[in-house]
Amino acid sequence: MFALPLGDDAQLRPLEPSHAEEFLAHIDRARPHVDPWIPWATFSTDLASATAVLQRYADRQAQDAARIYGVWLDGTLVGGVMFTKFDAAEGVCEVGCWLEADGAGRGLVTRACRALIDWAFTKRGMSRVEWWVATGNDRSIDVARRLGMTRDGVLRGRSAYRGVRRDTEIWSVLRDEWERPASSDKAEIDALTRVFFGAFTNTAGSRPDVDAIREVFVPQGRIISNVGGALVTYDLDAFIEPRREMLTDGRLTEFSEWEVSERTEIFGSIAHRFSAYRKSGYLAGEWFEGSGAKTTQFVRTPAGWRMSSLLWDDAA
Incomplete structure (x- = not known):
């Protein structure tokens, strides 16, 4: 068997x-x-x-x-x-x-x-x-x-x-x-990144899929914000639950964020991706737009590539 x-x-x-x-x-x-x-x-x-x-x-x-x-x-x-x-x-x-x-x-x-x-x-x-x-x-x-x-x-x-x-x-x-393209490692990392960015979308009445973040990360993954020099480190639960609440309680609506450019480097069973991204939505009824950068580390596991850590900063 x-x-x-x-x-x-x-x-x-x-x-x-x-x-x-x-x-x-x-x-x-x-x-x-x-x-x-x-x-x-x-x-x-x-x-x-x-x-x-x-x-x-x-x-x-x-x-x-x-x-x-x-x-x-x-x-x-x-x-x-x-x-x-x-x-x-x-x-x-x-x-x-x-x-x-x-x-x-x-x-x-x-x-x-x-x-x-x-x-x-x-x-x-x-x-x-x-x-x-x-x-x-x-x-x-x-x-x-x-x-x-x-x-x-x-x-x-x-x-x-x-x-x-x-x-x-x-x-x-x-x-x-x-069917995967020839560079399947890069294609898999691309797909993980799309899932992460798409997890927060609640446009046109859609339901955000924040639980998908657990699928793209290793269980011990860390997500770190350094916006404005204020360093905050989250495990997966601490990161997901407040965002689930904000995206479903009416505070943050018509929200989406998307990658606009990336640079990915793969070496054996580890990889790194630097992404520029944009975001927009209504926060407490007020329209906003923003941009920033994310740097993500990946590891190859028996189940495929997974994110191990992600850090981000927003543009001033």
Whole structure:
């Protein structure tokens, strides 16, 4: 059995019928977090039904029609990802995920889904990977965005669960959108930087995705402000939570910041990027614009490149 490291002492491994007892204990913990978004999890209420869920996936994997994998954190099953549909003849598959609360906020599902999508495109020659999600399942929609997917459309009133009909959103990524350019290290660092800058955007009523910052950083990462010579050092929680509050309580609206130029240097498993950036928005109802510079350090981990520290200063 293979085990793919995901970082943070987490692994991605096949989830098989022999894991039924462990799977049931996990689903019992996860149920409040995933219901009603993952109905089949609700159907795993005892050992027999949990075994049946995993056996169905094992049978469909034997037909090359679906696959299921677990995410283990510190040796405990905390979630998983799966190909809910896999049609090699058509070159189209669908990826899904679930996670219990104790595994959230670490980027585990996004990393695991990237591994599945990369395998589907590079090893199986798939042309399109889909992501079907109920409207209102914001956590799942955020993962689709982090994976670089595009929302293709909405199937209105498509599914019913406990007497409530829900719309289903379809997101997708195509193979030519996923393939990395020759300089994959630089492309990965570019992508991490885009996620960081985009995490604060709340324009046009959009919801800021500040939790994505935890995905692009190593857990021990530090973010340092030296604006006006006032040195302030944050760990990830201390940096994220005040900005989440400010971006959602109406104080800071229509806000975005973006990189306008960069210089990136890569040496083996470490890298540095110097970025000039601009920002704008309404602060307490008053429009403002600003600019500044960020310097970011990166390290290569078993799960790919991650930010290790970031420092910034704003223009006077």
